[in-house]
Ligand SMILES: [Zn+2]
Ligand SMILES: [Zn+2]
């Protein structure tokens with residue numbers, strides 16, 4: 001991103017915050033009750049009819065906040081508190097994490113989720129991403145492989161140490177000079193799998209970048225992945241457990257989350273491929289019976305609900321079929337179950353063969 | 363009926379300054395004591411039929427009339443002499459009841475008035491209380507041209523003579539031009555400031571000035587087509603917050619609300635319709651919870667639940683009508699009283715932001731300090747001086763001499779005003795769904811992004 005663009009974006013945000021403040025003051029001065037309307041976004045619905053508009057990034061509705069209801073007044077209160085902090089951050093070009101903001105008034109905010117919602121409201125209100133507010137989250141994610149970049153001056157030279165885990169950068173928007181010799185990006189759900197691949201020197205043998213969100217991927221990890229996809233134009237493969245939890249993680253990488261639906265475009269990984277594990281893998285790779293766990297009632301409920309999501313029907317019917325198969329078989333298994341025969345089975349057999357077949361298939 | 367108010371009535375009708383005097387004279391040697399009462403007014407005078415038709419029990423203001431005799435002197439301004447006669451209350455035949463006595467010539471002097479004297483069983487102590495009570499209430503109406511006084515003799519010596527004077531606050535020259543409602547307003551204020559008019563002057567402990575009182579007034583009339591049956595209702599409500607001033611005052615504040623009731627310029631026992639109306643008002647929408655309505659011989663007190671002990675509410679109702687509402691008109695009367703009180707409450711609410719709000723609005727108001735602090739913060743922490751000046755001028759401040767506290771304070775009051783306003787006129791959009799969104803949240807995700815995101819971190823941020 002160009003420096004000048006950043007500056008103009010910042011001034012723009014400050015100007016919009018000032019306009020907002022002014023309009024509230026004008027309302028109050030003239031005895032009008034201020035009204036704040038916040039667009040609502042969604043990235044999927046569960047309508048059986050296919051004629052929804054979830055694929056568009058346009059708002060799907062509006063919430064009107066006034067001082068007539070206590071719950072809305074509380075939300076406005078929280079919004080203004082956080083907005084005040086944001087204005088100061090942006091003016092002074094400082095950054096803070098959501099957690100930092102929470103700890104500025106823990107008794108007023110009561111919970112981190114309150115701050116998070118206020119940040120979301122502000123992003124929607126001022127039509128920007130969270131990083132524009134100078135609110136950052138320190139990522140949970142790890143990266144290794146054929147990659148080199150700088151984040152606000154700091155060097156991340158993964159190339160120099162191919163099988164070492166580097167933390168995903170905090171200020172993703174300030175990542176520059178990305179250099180890569182990789183052929184693809186591999187996203188793995190779990191840190192254990194990531195560590196296994198590191199131990200197996202996976203990146204030494206395969207020209208790739210490996211990323212993990214260590215479970216459910218946070219905003220920085222998803223944003224970083226998106227940034228790499230844009231800069232490097234590489235195919236992305238995702239490896240998750242064969243269970244509803246793993247599928248949810250896969251869907252979050254691919255389609256984004258409902259909470260951050262307003263900022264979906266900067267967070268999702270549109271062309272991501274599902275590498276595995278598929279329900280059918282248990283037979284193909286003869287996963288031992290004791291590693292196949294029955295789906296719990298909760299698992300089944302989750303899966304049934306996920307099957308209704310419109311984006312699967314619309315964009316990924318084959319993923320949906322796999323999910324249905326999982327439900328039909330009534331069993332789940334973890335990625336590690338594939339490695340019972342040999343510890344390096346994943347890095348030596350499973351992943352390379354899957355990548356190869358993905359490359360052949362259209 | 364032989365009532366104080368009938369004397370007062372003649373005074374009120376007179377356009378000149380009038381005086382209404384009562385003299386109580388107790389003969390010391392009698393047991394049970396007998397007191398002679400002299401009531402004199404300089405009002406318009408009366409015609410004799412009034413006394414001819416007087417069908418009153420041998421009783422005056424609760425005391426038995428000793429010999430059943432009234433002696434009456436009266437004259438109108440146009441008459442040359444003062445008529446004098448005796449009225450025998452025991453006489454049933456009305457044309458025999460009145461005995462004419464020799465008239466007195468006025469010798470060209472122009473005056474009018476009535477003087478009635480009678481003797482009753484009872485001591486002055488007993489008789490004084492209702493008379494003083496009547497005068498104290500009468501003062502609330504602030505009828506400017508009438509002064510009232512009471513002279514009490516408890517023996518022959520001047521040392522046993524006491525005089526009580528009841529004068530409408532004369533420092534308010536507007537009294538003569540003011541409307542009845544305006545007078546009732548300032549009259550009720552005075553009533554509060556002078557401890558139910560027990561003091562001659564305003565209590566200095568209570569309120570240094572009446573600005574501290576919160577006053578609201580309202581009127582209600584019956585619709586035109588129902589022609590004057592219900593008449594007109596005027597209501598004044600005064601709320602005093604003793605915390606705002608001082609706690610030195612000797613007055614005990616029991617949190618009860620006295621309801622003063624006047625009917626056609628006279629204090630009266632409160633009628634049933636007004637009692638019903640008091641019970642039917644939606645006090646809750648003004649943040650008040652009515653616990654009970656106590657009716658002690660027409661003196662009505664309202665008691666509140668969870669009411670701050672330092673706040674006192676006074677209500678005065680004045681009903682102008684030509685006739686009592688008949689049975690089928692009862693609902694009309696109830697509505698009239700209700701409407702008058704409601705209008706007065708709304709008036710109070712409109713004048714004092716944040717006051718008499720419902721508990722719902724008060725909950726919303728609890729956010730106001732925070733909201734104001736944040737909004738003021740957005741102004742004052744901005745590095746854009748032009749923007750700051752802009753905001754301050756929107757609020758009507760001069761940018762040079764502005765203190766942040768003053769601005770914050772002002773914003774607070776403005777927000778409270780808006781909240782009160784929202785409550786007064788519930789807009790139609792209020793109940794419209796705030797979610798113009800489809801089926802609401804579909805919580806099928808395992809995760810709330812925000813709960814997990816940033817859970818662990820190590821800040822190395824500068
Ligand atoms: Zn949809
Ligand atoms: Zn934080």
Ligand SMILES: [Zn+2]
Pocket residue numbers: 557565566567568569611612613
């Ligand atoms: Zn006092």
